[in-house]
Amino acid sequence: MDFDLAPGQRRRVERIRDAAAGLPRPERGQAAGRELWQAAGELGITGLCLPEEYGGGGLGALDTALALEALCDGGADTGFAFAIAAHLLACGTALAEHAHDQVRADLLPGLSSGKTIAANAMTEDEAGSDVSRLATTAEPADDCYVLNGVKSFVSNGPLADVLVTYAVTSPAAGYLGLSAFAVPADSPGLRIGPTLAKIGLEGCAAARVEFADCKVPRRYLMGAEGQGSAIFQRSMSWERACLPAVYLGTMQAQLNRCVTHARERRQFGRRIGDFQAVSHRLATMKRRLESSRLLVYRACWDVDHHSPDAAETAALAKVAVAEAAVANSVDAVRLFGARGYLAGEGIGGQLTDVVPLHLFSGTTDIQQEIVAKGMGL
The missing domain is CATH 1.20.140.10 (Butyryl-CoA Dehydrogenase, subunit A, domain 3)
Incomplete structure (x- = not known):
């Protein structure tokens, strides 16, 4: 069992650790702005585990974790690193593995470069640890789904260009009635609330998000109807590990x-x-x-x-x-x-x-x- 890093891994870790020292830190009480996101994107941080064909690094979970560790070891703000992890692990992996081809082509290059910021909108006031209690619904209508509900503690919400969210499409199906969506932040009926005041992780802006008859084109459904729970658990395996x-x-x-x-x-x-x-x-x-x-x-x-x-x-x-x-x-x-x-x-x-x-x-x-x-x- 070899516990040493391979030469390529070591070089990547050292490059990120050294570069992290030069990244500006957000002002106290302020979230990281787009300039910092793009600076991290130029280092390859915002696309670590996204597919290479879309400008990402194509890294697995271990190499992604090594890079995130090096980022904070080098002096990057913990809140900003947390924001990048949410963007990559809870959102980027789900989009890369489950979004339709055209949606992947539209979104992943921007996610990889840091010009497009993703937010994960799963948690609700009555559905935190118990995700089976989601109240947000998505009803099919012509060529779209109509989403209604409120999400809380949405990391990256105030800056988000796209939100990965989950809603009930078949209430009677229980665990199999949940579906996953990629929702552009400029979608009609999507309202992002003010930045929540937190006592820590201030570099990562968070907000409440409301879907009020929010019409989402069918192409933004990830996977098939009813696959939301599986998609969420897969993204959580990345997030909880990395x-x-x-x-x-x-x-x-x-x-x-x-x-x-x-x-x-x-x-x-x-x-x-x-x-x-x-x-x-x-x-x-x-x-x-x-x-x-x-x-x-x-x-x-x-x-x-x-x-x-x-x-x-x-x-x-x-x-x-x-x-x-x-x-x-x-x-x-x-x-x-x-x-x-x-x-x-x-x-x-x-x-x-x-x-x-x-x-x-x-x-x-x-x-x-x-x-x-x-x-x-």
Whole structure:
């Protein structure tokens, strides 16, 4: 079993890590604008796993995760990296695998370049972890579907050019009554609300979205009617495996900064890193990072090889990274002391960026349930 990166992988990781340092960071409290999206597009970040024929990188899940990790390790804003992951993993993969040929040709080149931004509109007020309770409907009418409903917490919503959304087309069919759509943001009857104020991940703008007799041409149906649940679960296998890599990069950059601080900060005539209470805390932070990194890489390998265990390993990886990222961020604040609580230092802000990892793409409790079922419980 070879744990080393191939030369091509190593070069790609180093190129992205070095380039990430030159990307501008959004102003505090502001979402990343289109200029930053296009800058990331020029680096190939916004099309990592999209097909090469449409300008994407054609990468598998593991190489996509490595790139997202390198992006944050190099210093990119965690919220912006999260926005790119939503654009790619929840939306881009679904469009690439299930959209009609003409829709793919129309949308994927823009997604790959960063000129077209995608938003995932799945969650509703009464349908978060329980996606079987979706209230948004899509009724066929002549050459279109008419969508009605409200989606909440739509990442990239305020900037979106296209939304990947899910609606009930056959209420009596239960799980098989859900269908997936790609909806252009300028569709009549589509209303995108104001940007939601969040305490973290501010680089990723989010909003509520309303479909009010929104007419969507039939060509924007992804797959066939009733395939929405399968399409969603496939996109979630990508997102749950790859998105935590964003936080691996954030944790690596955080740990590097903490080690530097422990070497330079002196108290009682000694470097604070010479005190066992500090050095052991740093060793624990490294252990959390390295163990969760192995689980993420394994989950991505399973996705790439269509392993039947992919859902379970992705769940394990997401839980491990969530717990490690929160614990490491608390330890980082403690290590920096009062400085860690200052907004300008950026250490405390990392904590508010990592807490949502317990919530999105299926809560930690849902991931634990997936693991339990995988053990036959």
